[in-house]
Every structure is written in structure tokens, then in C-alpha cells.
Amino acid sequence: MPTSGSRDTDFIAKLRQIVEEEISNEQFGVSELADRIGMSRSNLLRKVSKASGVSVSQFIRNIRLENAAEMLRNESYTVSEVSYKVGFSSVSYFIKCFREHYGYPPGSIAEHEPELQEEVAETSHEVQEKTRKIPIWILPVAVVVLVAAAIYFFILPGEDQQNKPQSIAVLPFINDSNDSSNVYIINGIMESTLNKLQGIENLRVISRTSVEKYRHNPKTIPEIAKELNVNYVVEGSGQKAGDRILLNIQLIEAGTDNYLLSRQYERTTEDIFALQSDIARNIAEEIEVIITPEEQKRIEKAPTENLEAYDEFLKGLEILNNTADPEELKKAIPHFHAAIRLDNTFARAYAATAITYYVVEVNLAERQFADSINYYADKALFYDSELPQSLISKALVYMAHHEYELAVPYFEKALEYNPSYDLVLYFMVDLYANYLPDTEKYLEYALRGLQVDPAAYDSVTNSFNYLHIANAFIQSGFQDQALKYINKSLDYNPDNLYSEYVKAYIVYAGNRDMDQLRESLKRALDKDRNRLDIAQELAKICYYQHDYQAAYEYYQLYLAIKNAVGMDVYPQEDAKIAYTCLQLGKKEEADRFLESYKTFSENTDSAYKNLNLCMYYALTGNTEQAYSYLELFAQEQQFHYWTVLFLPLEPPFQELRKVRGYKRTVSKIENNFNAFHENLKASLKEKHLI
Known part of the structure; x- marks a missing residue:
């Protein structure tokens, strides 16, 4: 029976024969090779990677370059002629690829060939000499080690890489025509290319709004790629003259600044839809992202025949x-x-x-x-x-x-x-933040949006975008990720006081230093004494520290600002204000806030309703009733991390803590949150969002 190795050798030889038959056809790529060999594109990608250790596009390019080298050695062709004969439409791109493959430009092959032959001979002699000195029992072990290394370096990383989406940015196409009225056509082709690429599940495509800022930006490709966090960048320029469309498209590998594709397309306007599909398909082939038959069908579909x-x-x-x-x-x-x-x-x-x-x-x-x-x-x-x-x-x-x-x-x-449509992600974030509040889904769609829309906004807007993501992370118990994004928020806008005090809480989640938290909030409030949100946060921390006089003073500032601007916010704070007043002997004032809090607790419909009622009955001294509502809250599966952090510190729970079963119930609440946190972590990891 033939071995696996011999089958792979025959397979590679057959592929080489097909490629050499099409050597001068610059349009011959991965899909064409898959069709000729009678395999699906995805199976071809996997089999070539396993058999040769290189990608299919690299395999095709290497054969073109090897044939080019052979022509330059034995024929009297110029570099330009050889370039076109082996399927490179751009001579400069051919020279670049040749230099990367052989280490020297094609024009100097005659100078380097003798050196190469000497190096090969010397290497062969050295290997023979060293082999004589190796004990015979070492060779089988060496073979095993080499096979293991090959699997590790060539096969396993390839499989893992297939599970990680590639990423690409399609920069605004430049209108080369003197007629500015044709801009909408060139922009339309760019938009179509981007939309078709967005339809590929295994490809993360940066949004049009994020790339638009680079239309007149002098930054280099590596700089742009770093800002957008992408593997590849597409540049394009073109013009429409009469019924002809001429486009130049370059696909650049971000890490090396190497041109993977440099192609000129010339079509009539009647072929505009085929042109758009060809561009998207050629780009996808070159970066070897797997396209399903359904995705291919959508890429090739024309929007209209008119x-x-x-x-x-x-x-x-x-x-x-x-x-x-x-x-x-x-x-x-x-x-x-x-x-x-x-x-x-x-x-x-x-x-x-x-x-x-x-x-x-x-x-x-x-x-x-x-x-x-x-x-x-x-x-x-x-x-x-x-x-x-x-x-x-x-x-x-x-x-x-x-x-x-x-x-x-x-x-x-x-x-x-x-999957990369930024408009949909924008609406989903808005939905789960404002209309259907759901921390898990908000976080998922916000992170997905950030992947495809990382640079679409001004610094102030970006600061708030990162703030919201940081806040969602800390609410879900991700302290490290929250700190990362809140620092990005402050990098965009150091004067964002929202981010400043949210960071204070994120830091507290890590070190539990209440004094540091209080001092950080005080510094933030000193920068703007009209911030009722920061005033009530500072009052709350003083309340947890049992510094009721300071808590009362900050609550008074909060209430004064609240009344002055006519805002009805933070009704849950009335419980803490009532307790603070009771500790200072201000019973009448406390009763007023307690009644207000009761109305809020009974009429609110959220995951915290039973916890709010627990707080109310703890304040009124009905410990048994308070505990019954705490047990009901312990059935909840989704709530904020702040509940876990601050629930054990609540001053009104002094008597409640003495109830038999209290510790078990609080432990259940913590376990429920931890289960939610772990499930969310697994979900985000599976979707490559953390």
C-alpha cells in the first residue's frame, strides 16, 4: 500500500504540474487550483498546509518564482519579460517577491548562482562529515524529534490560526480622474468591496467610518494597521473614463509592509458587479480566509441588472x-x-x-x-x-x-x-444599553463593535465608548479588563471625570482600600463641585465607612444640585440618606427619605427589587421580613459586581447578619455571581472578545 508520505508527494507533484500549465495566467489563484484538482477550497488549504508547510498562495507564488529563476538562468529574457511570463502583472512586485524568496534581486542571479552552488556543496560535505560521527542509535530518535517539531511548528499552529479570524482594513479608494463627479462610483466600488468582505464569517473587517479618517491622512501602512489592529490593509485607486473603469488594488501585509497582491483591473461599466466580486474574491484568496459556498454565493450576487x-x-x-x-x-x-x-x-x-x-x-x-x-x-x-x-x-x-x-x-x-457590519453592531449596543438593559449582551456587542470600529470617532466620543466598556467589564467582575479600557478612556480624554471616578472604583475592586477610593473621589469632586453624581458617590463611601457626618454633608451637596437642575436620579440612594439621617438624630428627615425609598422599591421592576425591599425592612427594624426578601434576591442569576463587593458592608444589616442562614444566603448570592462571571468569560473567549 502507498504510504501517506508518498500520497502527499504525488499530490504536490500534481498541483505543481497544474500551476506550471497556468504559469503565465496572473488570474490563476487558489479557487482556480481548487477547481482544477477537484477539491473544495477549504480542503485544499488544509491539505497543502499539511503536506508542504506553506499556504496555497505561497505555494503557487514559489512555483512562479522557481520557474522565473530557471528562465533567468537558461534563457535570454529580461526581468520584465520573465515577470509577465510567470504571471506577475507588476514588475516591481515581482522583484520584491523574488528578493524575499532568494535573498537577491532577479537581475543579479548570474552573480549569485556560483556562490549558491558552492554553499550547497560545502553544506553537503559538512553534513556527510558530521553524519559519520553520529552514533547509529541517534538517528531514529532524531527522526522522531524532527517529526514532532514539524507537527508543532507547521501543522498545529496552522490549525489554531484557522480558528482565529483574520483582520483587514479597506482604505478609501482614491479617485484618479480629474472629473470629481465620478467620486461616487469609486467610493461605491470601495463600499461594495468592503461589504462583500464583511460577509465572510472568518474575516474581521474594519468599518467604513473608521477607515474614512485615513482618506487624507499621511500615516504609513504599519502605523494605520497598528491603530486599527489588523493583519492586512487594502489600498485602491481608480477612474472612470467613458464606459471604462480602471482600478489599481494593492493588498499589503501589515506586519511586514509586503505587497501580497498588486493588480490592475480594467473593465467596462457593464462588468462593474463582476469587478467588485473579483476584487473581494482575489483579496480573500490571497489571505486564504475560508469562504463557505453560501458566502461565495452572496459575494457573487449582483444587486441589480439595471x-x-x-x-x-x-x-x-x-x-x-x-x-x-x-x-x-x-x-x-x-x-x-x-x-x-x-x-x-x-x-x-x-x-x-x-x-x-x-x-x-x-x-x-x-x-x-x-x-x-x-x-x-x-x-x-x-x-x-x-x-x-x-x-x-x-x-x-x-x-x-x-x-x-x-x-x-x-x-x-x-x-x-x-458578521462585521458596524451599523448592526451600533444598533445592538444601543438596544442593550438603553432599551433592553443586559450587561452580558451589551458587553458582547460593544466589544465586537470595537473590533470593527476602533477609530471612527473623535477623542471625546472614544473616551466615552471605552468608559462604557470598562464599566460593563467591572459590573461583570472583570477587574483587569476594566482597568485596561478605563485607562484607554482617560488616554483619549484625561478630563473625563466619569472615567476618573469609575477608575477609582475599579482600583478599589482590586485592592479594597476604602480610604484610597474616598480620596480619589474627593479629588474628582474638587475639579467640579457641580457634579451631583460624584457627590453622591463620595457620600456613599463615607456612609460605608460609618462617617455619617461627612456622608450627610456630601448628600446635602448632592441634593442641592439635584434640586437646582430638576433631575430625578439615583432614587436608590434615599435608603442610605435615611440611615445617615437616623444616625445623626434627624428622624423627621429620615422618615421622609424612607417613605420615598419605599415607594421606589415597591414600584420598580428590576433584578434588584427584592434586595431593595430587603434594605427597606432592615431600615425599619423588621429583620425577619428583610431576610425573606434577601432569600428571594438570592434566586437572581444576573446582577452587578458592586452587589457582591458592598452588600457585606451595609450598615443597616447589623441585625440581619445575626439571622441564622444569613451567611449561607450571602454565599449563594456570591456563587450565583461567580457562575454568571465564569459563563460570560467562557462566552467572550469563545467569540475571541477577550
């Missing part, structure tokens, strides 16, 4: 992508309507119309276009139910009618089809 309709759509999209002013946004709608008139099955145009109507009124209490959003969203879904924009537009129908839970499945389905 080029005039598509042209109108791109004009509207240019407005939608580049303005936030509602009146300016309305100018996109006539273009989308024109696209629909030209093709009444154009799902993307229907969806864009619905999204535009929603965004125009996003900050208004009453919506005039709610019915229009519904009409165009339904049309979009009817003509393409798998289009992410169709699903988003339908979700926005429910958002417009405040039916937030009904929006969720549509957003989630859109993410299935387009």
Missing part, C-alpha cells in the same frame, strides 16, 4: 454615507426613488430608502415617516430576505414603534449574513 438604477443608487448612497444633517440626508431619497423606478425589484434601494427615512427622524419624538419606513422595509425583504440591509430596515420599523424586542431577531439575522 446599470442606470445602480448609478442612481450610488449617488444616494454617497449622500447617506457622508452627511448627518437631516435636510441634506433627504437629498438621498430622490436618487433611491429613481433607482426603484428603473428597477422595481432593487432590494438594496428599497432598504436604503427605509434606513434614510429612519435616520432623518432619529432624534425626533414623533415620526412622520414611520409608515414609509415600514413600506420600503417590507419591499426590501420581499425582493431579498437575505440582504443584511433589508433585515436592518425591518428592524428599524420596530425601533421606530418602540417595539425593541421585535427588532432583535432581524438585527441578529443581519449579523449572520454580515
Whole structure:
């Protein structure tokens, strides 16, 4: 029977023969090789990696370079001629690849060949001499060690790497034409390339808003890649002349600044959809990300067969992508309507119309276009139910009618089809932060959003984005991660007092130093004495330290600011204010806050309702009733880390702590939180978010 090794050798030889038959075809890549050998693309990637220790694209490139070297040795071709004969459309890229492969440029091969031959001969002689001195029993052991090393260095890392998504940024394409009116076409091709790549599950694609800031930015590719935390960067430039489109696309490996792909595309406008698909496919092939058949189908799908309709759509999209002013946004709608008139099955145009109507009124209490959003969203879904924009537009129908839970499945389905879609992630973060509060889901979508949208905003906005993520982390018990993100928040905006006092609490979670926490909050309040949030936080810490006089003074400052601005916030603090007043003999004042707290506790509907009622009955001396509500709270599975940290410190629980079973109940609360924390950690790790 043939051995596995001989089968691999035959397989590699067959691949080499196919590649050499297509050696001058610059379009011949991974997919074409998979088709010729009769294998799926993903199986080919795995088998070549295992058999040769290199990627498929590197395997093809090496064969091209080896054939080039042979031509340069034995033929009278120039470097430029050889470049084209072995499938390199760019001579400079060929020279770069040749130098990296052989260590010298192709033009000096004659100078280096004798040296190489001497080196080979010397090495061969040295090996023979050393082999004579090696005991015969060492050789089998050496073989085992070498095989193990090969598995470790070539096979295992390859498999592990397949589980980690690749990452890429598609920089804004440059319009090379003197006619600025063609910008929307070049931008449209860039947008389409980005959208098609976003539809690949195993590829993290940076959002358009994040890359847009680099349109006129002089930073180098390694600098941009570091800021965006990506493996690859795509640059593009092009122009439209008559019915011809000329594009130059470069794919650059961020770590080495090496060009993996440098290709010129020239097509007619009639081939614009095939052009967009080819660009996305060539990029995906070069970085060897696995594309499922369903993803491939979506990449190749044309949005419309009517080029005039598509042209109108791109004009509207240019407005939608580049303005936030509602009146300016309305100018996109006539273009989308024109696209629909030209093709009444154009799902993307229907969806864009619905999204535009929603965004125009996003900050208004009453919506005039709610019915229009519904009409165009339904049309979009009817003509393409798998289009992410169709699903988003339908979700926005429910958002417009405040039916937030009904929006969720549509957003989630859109993410299935387009895992890196920043617009969906933005809406999901907003949903779980403000309308359907859920720390776990908020954290998941905020982190996913940060992966694809790391540099889209100004420093102040980024500071608050990192603040929210840090706060969600610490609420879930992740002290190290919370500290990392709160420091990023303060790096963006050192004057962000929210971040300053949240950091004080994060540090306390690590060292439990109440005096340090109090001093940090005092410094923050001294910077702005009108901050009622910091005043009540400082009062709360004094309360936990049993310094009731200081707590009362800070609570008075908090109440004065609260009344002056007419805000109804922090109703849960009334319990602590009542207890503080009782300790200072201010019973009448305490009763007023206690009654207010009772009303809040009975009418609130949250995970903390039973804990709030426990606090109320502890304050009124009904220990038995207080304990019964504490036991009910112990059934909760999801609550903030602050509960675990500060519940044992509550001064009103002095009598409650004497109840038999109190320690067991508190231990159960802590265990429930720890289980939630561990489950969340496992979930975030599985999704490569921590």
C-alpha cells in the first residue's frame, strides 16, 4: 500500500504540474487550483498546509518564482519579460517577491548562482562529515524529534490560526480622474468591496467610518494597521473614463509592509458587479480566509441588472454615507426613488430608502415617516430576505414603534449574513444599553463593535465608548479588563471625570482600600463641585465607612444640585440618606427619605427589587421580613459586581447578619455571581472578545 508520505508527494507533484500549465495566467489563484484538482477550497488549504508547510498562495507564488529563476538562468529574457511570463502583472512586485524568496534581486542571479552552488556543496560535505560521527542509535530518535517539531511548528499552529479570524482594513479608494463627479462610483466600488468582505464569517473587517479618517491622512501602512489592529490593509485607486473603469488594488501585509497582491483591473461599466466580486474574491484568496459556498454565493450576487438604477443608487448612497444633517440626508431619497423606478425589484434601494427615512427622524419624538419606513422595509425583504440591509430596515420599523424586542431577531439575522457590519453592531449596543438593559449582551456587542470600529470617532466620543466598556467589564467582575479600557478612556480624554471616578472604583475592586477610593473621589469632586453624581458617590463611601457626618454633608451637596437642575436620579440612594439621617438624630428627615425609598422599591421592576425591599425592612427594624426578601434576591442569576463587593458592608444589616442562614444566603448570592462571571468569560473567549 502507498504510504501517506508518498500520497502527499504525488499530490504536490500534481498541483505543481497544474500551476506550471497556468504559469503565465496572473488570474490563476487558489479557487482556480481548487477547481482544477477537484477539491473544495477549504480542503485544499488544509491539505497543502499539511503536506508542504506553506499556504496555497505561497505555494503557487514559489512555483512562479522557481520557474522565473530557471528562465533567468537558461534563457535570454529580461526581468520584465520573465515577470509577465510567470504571471506577475507588476514588475516591481515581482522583484520584491523574488528578493524575499532568494535573498537577491532577479537581475543579479548570474552573480549569485556560483556562490549558491558552492554553499550547497560545502553544506553537503559538512553534513556527510558530521553524519559519520553520529552514533547509529541517534538517528531514529532524531527522526522522531524532527517529526514532532514539524507537527508543532507547521501543522498545529496552522490549525489554531484557522480558528482565529483574520483582520483587514479597506482604505478609501482614491479617485484618479480629474472629473470629481465620478467620486461616487469609486467610493461605491470601495463600499461594495468592503461589504462583500464583511460577509465572510472568518474575516474581521474594519468599518467604513473608521477607515474614512485615513482618506487624507499621511500615516504609513504599519502605523494605520497598528491603530486599527489588523493583519492586512487594502489600498485602491481608480477612474472612470467613458464606459471604462480602471482600478489599481494593492493588498499589503501589515506586519511586514509586503505587497501580497498588486493588480490592475480594467473593465467596462457593464462588468462593474463582476469587478467588485473579483476584487473581494482575489483579496480573500490571497489571505486564504475560508469562504463557505453560501458566502461565495452572496459575494457573487449582483444587486441589480439595471446599470442606470445602480448609478442612481450610488449617488444616494454617497449622500447617506457622508452627511448627518437631516435636510441634506433627504437629498438621498430622490436618487433611491429613481433607482426603484428603473428597477422595481432593487432590494438594496428599497432598504436604503427605509434606513434614510429612519435616520432623518432619529432624534425626533414623533415620526412622520414611520409608515414609509415600514413600506420600503417590507419591499426590501420581499425582493431579498437575505440582504443584511433589508433585515436592518425591518428592524428599524420596530425601533421606530418602540417595539425593541421585535427588532432583535432581524438585527441578529443581519449579523449572520454580515458578521462585521458596524451599523448592526451600533444598533445592538444601543438596544442593550438603553432599551433592553443586559450587561452580558451589551458587553458582547460593544466589544465586537470595537473590533470593527476602533477609530471612527473623535477623542471625546472614544473616551466615552471605552468608559462604557470598562464599566460593563467591572459590573461583570472583570477587574483587569476594566482597568485596561478605563485607562484607554482617560488616554483619549484625561478630563473625563466619569472615567476618573469609575477608575477609582475599579482600583478599589482590586485592592479594597476604602480610604484610597474616598480620596480619589474627593479629588474628582474638587475639579467640579457641580457634579451631583460624584457627590453622591463620595457620600456613599463615607456612609460605608460609618462617617455619617461627612456622608450627610456630601448628600446635602448632592441634593442641592439635584434640586437646582430638576433631575430625578439615583432614587436608590434615599435608603442610605435615611440611615445617615437616623444616625445623626434627624428622624423627621429620615422618615421622609424612607417613605420615598419605599415607594421606589415597591414600584420598580428590576433584578434588584427584592434586595431593595430587603434594605427597606432592615431600615425599619423588621429583620425577619428583610431576610425573606434577601432569600428571594438570592434566586437572581444576573446582577452587578458592586452587589457582591458592598452588600457585606451595609450598615443597616447589623441585625440581619445575626439571622441564622444569613451567611449561607450571602454565599449563594456570591456563587450565583461567580457562575454568571465564569459563563460570560467562557462566552467572550469563545467569540475571541477577550
